[in-house]
Amino acid sequence: MPCIPIRMNQNPLLQLTTLPFDGQILLMILEALYALGVKSDRLMMYPAEWDVPEDDGSAANFEERLLAQARDRYGTKLVPIEVQRLSQGDTTWAESFTKLLAFNQTQYKRVISLDSDATVRQSMDELFLLPSSPVAMPRAYWLDQPFLSSQLIVIEPSAREWTKIERFMHSQKDPGFDMDILNTLYKDSCTVIPHRKYNLITGEFRGNKHEKYLGTSAQWNGTTMLEEAKFIHFSDWPRPKPWIKASDQQVQEIQPKCKDKEGGQDCSDQQAWLGIYQDFADSRERVCGQRYDSPTKRQILRERRVLPSNHKLR
Secondary structure (H helix, E strand, O other), X not given: OOOOOOOHHHOEEEEEOOOHHHHHHHHHHHHHHHHHOOOOEEEEEEEOOOOOOOOOOOOOOHHHHHHHHHHHHHOOEEEEEOOOOOOOOOOOOOOHHHHXXXXXXXXXXXXXXXXXXXXXXXXXXXXXXXXXXXXXXXXXXXXXXXXXXXXXXXXXXXXXXHHHHHXXXXXXXXXXXXXXXXXXXXXXXXXXXXXXXXXXXXXHHHOOOOHHHHOOOOOOOHHHHHHHOOEEEOOOOOOOOOOOOOOHHHHHHHOOOOEEEOOEEEOHHHHHHHHHHHHHHHHHHHHHOOOOOOHHHHHHHHHOOOOOOOOOOO
């Protein structure tokens, strides 16, 4: 990076919402960023067909109220975009490529794109000071390497990079998901962000071997890793995403097991894992007024053709 001071307000933390219940989850991340006092702009891309209320949105529909809350509560800049739909490939995730429009936000020198099925625990403003590179991503350390994760992406927007991505998306019979596209185009050239701190998945607390995450055979300490983490992605199949209430049986069956130790048991991984989900539910109730997604609301969204009938959240 050139030794030129960068004002953080020239760079945003960017998020995307294409579905109303996604917007609720994004509000939670926006609240976390606001509470952490991040210096960067907060930017939300939303479908251009949604109307932004001029007032507080109290008389508006569900989608419009979400946008008004993001703008007024958390000082979020709202950017209308055309949702990217591909006719080829997996139809369920035909709109997932829309997040790649972050590469086209050329009004900014650099953006950080965050997935919504995650929780932010600490400021990540320091990522704006990475050496100049079209894209920087952490490794998807839980997969066979080399493979990069698109849950957090540091991007230098440009017309050139967006054109390259767009051409690739439309030239392939099945381009794969957004993460597949980025790996095809950038895995050999992008800057690699350390996955520790910036890309911890919740499923790590359920494992018995942690060398892939630690990068060493050092002793794992779940409590320390949780305190260190800045961005945590919810990935605990078969447990559903945290905005859908898991049954007590599901939780009991897949929660991290306590380990025997001298003088008793070590349940720190279990406590950390349960605590992450508890914190998410508490935050959702505080920000959105409910701890979990209502099946009734999901059915309404499907009937309105916002979701396909067989839609499953990843």
